[in-house]
Structure formats: C-alpha cells, structure tokens
Amino acid sequence: MSTAKKILAKGYLWLLLFFMYAPIVIIAIFSFTEAKVLGNWTGFSMKLYQNLFSGSVGGSLLKAVENTLSIGLLSAFFSTLLGSVAAVGIYNLKGRSRQAVTFLNNIPMLNPDIITGIALFLLFVAVGITQGYVTVVLAHVSFCTPYVVLSVMPKLRQMAPNTYEAALDLGATPGQALRKVIFPQIRPGVVSGFILAFTLSIDDFAVTLFTKGNQGLETLSTYIYADARKGGLTPELRPLMTVVFLVVLVLLLIINRRSANNNKK
Amino acid sequence: MVASEKHILDLQNVSKRYDGKTILDNINLYIREGEFVTLLGPSGCGNTTTLRLIAGFIQPDDGKILLEGEDIAGIPPYQRPLNTVFQRYALFPHLDVYDNIAFGLKLQKTPTDEIDRRVRKVLKMVAMTDYEDRDVDSLSGGQQQRVAIARALVNEPKVLLLDEPLSALDRKMREDMQIELKEMHQKLGITFIYVTHDQEEALTLSDTIVVMNEGRIQQIGTPTEIYNEPVNCFVADFIGESNILDGTFIKNGLVEFIGHEFECVDKGFGRRAPVDVVVRPEDVYIRRSQSGTQFSGTVRTCTFKGVHNEIFVDTDEGYEMMIQDYNAFEPGERVHMLIKPEDIQVMRKECTSNVLSGTVRDAETVRILGGDFPVANSFEVGSEVKVEVPFDGIELMDNLDDGVISGEVHSILYKGNHYHLTVRTEDGDSLYVDTNDIWDKGDLVGVKFIGQGIKLSKAEDETD
Numbered sequence: 001m002s003t004a005k006k007i008l009a010k011g012y013l014w015l016l017l018f019f020m021y022a023p024i025v026i027i028a029i030f031s032f033t034e035a036k037v038l039g040n041w042t043g044f045s046m047k048l049y050q051n052l053f054s055g056s057v058g059g060s061l062l063k064a065v066e067n068t069l070s071i072g073l074l075s076a077f078f079s080t081l082l083g084s085v086a087a088v089g090i091y092n093l094k095g096r097s098r099q100a101v102t103f104l105n106n107i108p109m110l111n112p113d114i115i116t117g118i119a120l121f122l123l124f125v126a127v128g129i130t131q132g133y134v135t136v137v138l139a140h141v142s143f144c145t146p147y148v149v150l151s152v153m154p155k156l157r158q159m160a161p162n163t164y165e166a167a168l169d170l171g172a173t174p175g176q177a178l179r180k181v182i183f184p185q186i187r188p189g190v191v192s193g194f195i196l197a198f199t200l201s202i203d204d205f206a207v208t209l210f211t212k213g214n215q216g217l218e219t220l221s222t223y224i225y226a227d228a229r230k231g232g233l234t235p236e237l238r239p240l241m242t243v244v245f246l247v248v249l250v251l252l253l254i255i256n257r258r259s260a261n262n263n264k265k
Numbered sequence: 266m267v268a269s270e271k272h273i274l275d276l277q278n279v280s281k282r283y284d285g286k287t288i289l290d291n292i293n294l295y296i297r298e299g300e301f302v303t304l305l306g307p308s309g310c311g312n313t314t315t316l317r318l319i320a321g322f323i324q325p326d327d328g329k330i331l332l333e334g335e336d337i338a339g340i341p342p343y344q345r346p347l348n349t350v351f352q353r354y355a356l357f358p359h360l361d362v363y364d365n366i367a368f369g370l371k372l373q374k375t376p377t378d379e380i381d382r383r384v385r386k387v388l389k390m391v392a393m394t395d396y397e398d399r400d401v402d403s404l405s406g407g408q409q410q411r412v413a414i415a416r417a418l419v420n421e422p423k424v425l426l427l428d429e430p431l432s433a434l435d436r437k438m439r440e441d442m443q444i445e446l447k448e449m450h451q452k453l454g455i456t457f458i459y460v461t462h463d464q465e466e467a468l469t470l471s472d473t474i475v476v477m478n479e480g481r482i483q484q485i486g487t488p489t490e491i492y493n494e495p496v497n498c499f500v501a502d503f504i505g506e507s508n509i510l511d512g513t514f515i516k517n518g519l520v521e522f523i524g525h526e527f528e529c530v531d532k533g534f535g536r537r538a539p540v541d542v543v544v545r546p547e548d549v550y551i552r553r554s555q556s557g558t559q560f561s562g563t564v565r566t567c568t569f570k571g572v573h574n575e576i577f578v579d580t581d582e583g584y585e586m587m588i589q590d591y592n593a594f595e596p597g598e599r600v601h602m603l604i605k606p607e608d609i610q611v612m613r614k615e616c617t618s619n620v621l622s623g624t625v626r627d628a629e630t631v632r633i634l635g636g637d638f639p640v641a642n643s644f645e646v647g648s649e650v651k652v653e654v655p656f657d658g659i660e661l662m663d664n665l666d667d668g669v670i671s672g673e674v675h676s677i678l679y680k681g682n683h684y685h686l687t688v689r690t691e692d693g694d695s696l697y698v699d700t701n702d703i704w705d706k707g708d709l710v711g712v713k714f715i716g717q718g719i720k721l722s723k724a725e726d727e728t729d
Contacts, residue, residue: 160355160356160358161351161353161355162351162352162353162355163355165322165342165349165351166351166355166356167357167368168321168322168342168343169320169342169347169348169417170343170348170416171343171344171372171373171420172343173341176372180368184359185358
C-alpha cells in the first residue's frame with residue numbers, strides 16, 4: 001500500500017515537471033539540428049548556434065538581444081535605486097500610512113501587464129514624449145520598482161530595532177549611517193531586487209510592445225512576435241531560447257543560493 | 266564615587282507630545298556629574314522618551330535640555346558627547362566584535378594604534394578579551410550586551426545612557442551584570458542614566474532614583490528615601506511590598522487607620538484630614554502575646570519566602586495586613602500586632618472624590634464624560650455643573666451595555682479592605698473607584714453611578 005502511494009506521489013511529481021519543462025527541453029533539443037520547421041530532425045548540427053553568433057542571420061536579432069540586455073540592466077539599476085530608497089522611506093512610516101503605501105505598492109504588481117502597457121502608452125502620448133528606447137526604460141522602471149521594494153522590505157524589518165539610532169549615537173551622520181550600517185544589512189535584499197528587476201525586464205512583452213514606439217526599436221520578445229507574424233519562426237531562435245533559458249536558470253540558482261544562505265544566518 | 270555638585274544635565278520644563286497625547290508633562294530634573302541616576306517607572310511612563318530626548322533622537326515640544334549649562338536643542342545625536350546602550354543591543358551584524366566597538370572611533374578618524382589600544386582596554390573591562398574576531402550573532406545575549414556597553418564606553422562619553430539594558434537577560438545573568446555595571450560606574454566616574462521598570466534593579470544600582478508615571482515625575486530621591494518615604498500611593502505601591510491604607514490624620518503625631526489610632530512622626534496634614542498611610546510589611550511586628558501590642562487578628566496564610574515568612578493577617582476590624590517576619594505562624598492562629606511611629610508613612614491624598622464637569626440635560630439627567638447619567642437636579646436645562654462623585658459612588662459592570670459609559674481598568678491598588686481602581690474612559694479621562702469586587706488590569710467595564718453621595722454645584726466660571 002505504502003509503496004503504491006509512494007509511486008503515485010513520485011509519478012505525479014514527475015508528470016508535473018514533465019509538462020512544465022517539456023516545451024523548453026524540446027526547443028533545446030531541436031536547437032541542435034538544421035531543419036527549418038520545428039519538429040523535423042535532420043541530424044545533429046551546431047549550425048544554428050554558429051549562425052546565431054556569427055551574425056549571418058542578420059544583425060537585427062542580435063541587436064534585439066543587445067537592446068533587451070541594456071534595457072534590462074538600465075531599468076534594473078534605476079528601479080533598484082528607486083525601490084531601495086522607497087523601502088527605507090516606507091519602513092520609517094508609522095502604522096496606517098505604512099499600510100496604505102505598502103498597499104499602493106502592491107497594486108501595480110497585480111495589475112495585468114496589458115493594462116500597464118496601454119496606460120503607459122497613453123501617458124507618454126498625453127505628455128508628448130516620443131516613444132523609443134527611453135520610454136521603454138521608463139516603463140520597465142515603473143513596473144520593476146514595486147518588486148524591488150518588496151524584496152528590500154524584509155531585510156529592513158529583520159534589522160535590530162534602533163540600528164539607525166545606534167549609528168547616529170556613535171557619531172555617524174545620517175549619510176554615514178545609511179552607507180556604513182543600513183546598506184550593508186539590506187544589501188542581500190537590494191541584490192535580489194536587482195536580479196528580479198533584470199529578469200522581469202527581459203521577460204516583458206506587453207508593456208514593451210506598447211511603449212517601444214515606431215522607430216524600429218525591438219527587444220527580443222517583440223522581435224520574436226514580429227518574426228512569428230511574418231510567417232514561421234527563424235530557426236536561430238531555437239538556440240537563442242536555449243541560451244536565454246540557461247542564463248535565467250543560472251540567475252535563479254544564484255538568487256536561491258543567496259536566500260538559502262541568508263536564512264541559515 | 267560620590268557625585269559632585271556640578272550639574273552635567275538639566276531638564277527644564279520639558280514636555281513631549283505624540284499625536285496630541287502627552288508623553289512627558291513638564292519634566293524638571295537635574296543630574297549631577299558622576300551620578301548614577303535611574304528613571305524608574307512602568308512601561309509607558311515616559312522614562313524611555315526622556316532618555317531619547319537626552320540622546321537627541323527626538324526633540325522636546327517645550328522646555329530645554331542643558332548639557333553642562335549649554336542648550337543642546339539644535340545639536341544632532343551624532344555630535345552629542347553621549348552614548349547609548351540599547352535594550353536590544355542594536356549591534357551591527359555585518360561587523361565583528363572588534364569593528365562594532367571601533368565603529369565610533371573610526372568615524373572620528375582616530376589613529377589605528379589608539380583605536381587598537383582603546384578597544385582592547387574596553388574589551389578587558391567587559392571581560393570579552395578573546396572575542397574580538399567573533400561574529401556578533403554568534404554571541405549569547407549577555408555577551409552581546411557586554412559588547413554594546415563596550416561600544417558605548419570606548420568613546421568616553423560624558424554621559425552613558427542605558428535603556429533597559431538588562432531586560433532581555435535571564436535573572437541570574439541580570440544580577441551579575443548589575444554588579445558589573447555598578448563597578449564600572451564607580452571605576453569610570455562617568456555619569457550613568459539608566460532606564461528601567463524593575464524597581465529592585467533601581468534600588469540596587471542607583472545613587473538617585475527618579476520615579477515616573479504617566480509622563481510625570483512622581484518622586485526624586487535616594488533609594489532609601491524612595492523606599493522609606495514614598496510621597497504617594499503610586500510610589501509606595503511600585504517600590505517594594507506595602508500595606509497601603511486609607512487613614513485620617515487626627516492631629517500632628519496621631520493618625521487613624523484600620524480602625525485604630527497610631528502615633529506617628531508626621532506633621533502638618535491638618536486636622537481630621539483624609540490621608541493615605543503606608544506601612545511596609547517588615548515594619549509590622551507580630552506577636553503571639555498581647556502585651557504591648559496595638560491590634561489583633563487571625564493568621565490567614567503564612568508562606569515561607571527564604572529569608573522570611575510572608576503572613577497575611579485578617580484584623581478584627583476586617584482589614585488585611587501583609588506582614589514579613591522570621592517566625593512562622595499557623596493559619597487560624599490568634600496574633601497581635603504593633604507598628605512603631607517612625608515606620609508609619611503618611612501621605613496626602615491626591616483627591617478624595619471624582620470631580621467632574623457636566624451639562625444638565627433635564628431634571629433627571631446630567632451629561633458627564635459623554636454619557637447621560639440619571640442624576641436628579643434642580644438646575645436649569647443646559648447649564649454647566651460641577652459633579653462630585655465619591656469613590657464608592659461608582660459601580661462597575663462586566664456588561665458594557667449596562668453602564669452609562671464604558672472604560673478600562675487602568676490601575677489597581679489594594680487598600681486593606683477594598684480595592685482602589687483607576688478607570689480610564691474612552692476619551693482618556695480618569696475615574697477613581699473604591700470597590701470590593703475583584704477586577705483585573707485591562708478589564709473593560711461599564712460605568713454607572715450609585716448611591717446618594719453625588720453632589721452637584723454650579724460650575725464656577727473659569728477664565729480659560
């Protein structure tokens with residue numbers, strides 16, 4: 001009886017994992033063959049990887065990757081800065097106003113991307129900003145910041161009470177207290193927040209689509225979308241997807257390692 | 266170390282309010298150089314707030330704080346020559362023991378060799394010499410507190426502020442640390458200002474105790490003065506064990522309580538004036554023979570407490586007395602008691618009835634503290650009246666709806682044969698109630714008036 005139960009439980013888990021990861025694994029497998037159509041196996045080949053990195057497919061795909069990464073880094077940087085400062089501010093609020101601001105911070109995270117995207121699009125049109133690289137970064141910063149706040153807050157709460165005052169008491173100016181005492185203690189949260197913001201930015205499609213304007217700016221997600229609409233996916237996307245997946249996997253592993261270490265402490 | 270006469274700190278008319286609530290009400294206090302001063306009181310009494318004002322974390326709404334005669338109002342905490350030891354240590358977990366202690370010195374750009382010398386010196390003083398490379402999170406509570414004390418002392422402050430530094434430690438550790446703190450104070454000669462709610466700790470450590478309650482200073486004095494001559498019921502009840510009783514001051518040197526007249530050494534309370542009387546349990550002499558005693562009773566319980574026995578006696582007049590004696594007595598045993606004149610502490614009553622203001626609604630009703638109380642009266646509708654309600658003219662009820670207004674039991678004082686309660690109404694007004702019923706602190710109660718003792722008079726026109 002108990003062995004049957006065990007098999008059932010294990011089987012369920014593996015089935016679940018299979019359904020979750022099969023699509024990704026299939027793309028990864030078919031990135032090692034030359035066939036134009038996904039699903040045809042024409043023998044093992046690294047040709048698609050060569051094409052991808054030698055740029056024979058055309059610079060536009062790599063340009064999209066480059067945009068994705070630079071937008072990701074820029075928006076992660078600014079949202080980390082904004083979010084960390086905001087978290088310190090929220091932490092120092094009292095009772096009700098703290099609850100209210102935390103609540104306001106949570107709404108954008110639950111708001112569907114498509115609505116955020118359209119809203120930002122309308123805002124940029126209303127304000128009269130030409131849409132392009134800058135508006136995409138601004139849009140990404142706006143939806144990443146709440147996540148940074150969420151990731152820094154617990155670190156602030158874990159701090160011993162009076163930590164800031166203790167620093168002042170020992171002669172640190174408010175600026176020194178922030179740099180030498182508060183920041184070192186919340187750093188893990190800030191770094192996690194940065195990584196989270198970076199992955200969210202890379203991942204985004206809906207918001208980017210509405211804010212990238214018509215100057216020909218493409219990120220990876222909008223490039224693939226356009227490519228798919230033109231008729232069939234470029235085969236080189238398969239190795240690219242595989243690489244992106246591996247990068248995200250590594251980042252996730254780093255985040256998990258960090259939080260595991262922090263919990264141990 | 267005897268404190269000099271020079272004042273290192275002066276608090277003049279200091280008040281602090283939060284959201285319209287008064288936390289500190291007109292505090293006047295001076296602290297002499299080298300003194301060990303304890304700000305003692307229950308939580309919320311304002312002692313921590315006072316300490317934070319001195320440290321500069323918050324600013325007073327009114328009044329001045331002088332350090333060596335200079336107003337320090339505009340000086341931020343990081344420029345004040347004071348250091349604080351916090352209740353929860355507030356050590357910096359990203360730094361090891363050595364760097365925690367050196368933090369202040371490094372900010373002052375002290376030369377490395379001097380930092381090294383001074384850190385080692387304080388580490389030795391707090392008996393933590395071998396711990397300099399340790400992670401602060403790996404230390405026990407007591408060790409962390411030693412590091413926190415060292416971190417403050419290494420900066421050689423003019424005043425060391427300690428905010429309940431031992432409250433997170435277990436009893437044995439706390440007692441050891443008390444002795445060490447006292448020794449440190451004597452050796453260093455630095456002024457210590459110590460905040461605690463533990464009266465034993467205050468009596469053990471202090472040169473001067475400042476007893477505080479509800480944002481006001483109740484009494485300032487040496488531990489002996491505070492213990493032997495409390496100025497009011499709050500101080501008597503808060504410090505040590507005591508029998509607090511209602512009494513009548515008959516004339517100088519004679520006071521009546523528990524149904525007997527006693528000689529006392531107090532003077533100047535008037536004639537036949539209502540007073541509070543405090544007798545410490547160790548000051549009641551208990552005998553088996555009647556000769557030379559003043560009153561008699563029957564032993565209810567007798568509990569062995571190590572050094573002494575704690576005996577509760579029901580007197581023949583129906584009062585309960587707490588007595589401490591080396592001898593044990595049997596429950597039910599007849600005993601006879603004696604109190605010496607110098608052991609009776611007479612205190613002026615802060616008030617003898619509840620004086621409230623009300624508005625007449627009709628001939629049967631007066632609006633008081635936001636509730637319509639049925640009080641028959643002959644005043645004009647709408648006129649303002651002064652209402653005097655005796656302590657025993659108020660009934661408290663479990664069911665809030667049975668009362669005209671509701672409140673919370675704020676403090677309880679046992680007066681030998683009844684309880685004297687302070688009930689805080691929803692609007693923050695206080696009502697004093699004498700009752701035989703047992704209530705707990707924090708109980709929500711309905712309040713109504715009973716009996717005939719309620720006095721109404723026309724409100725005097727106050728020009729405020």
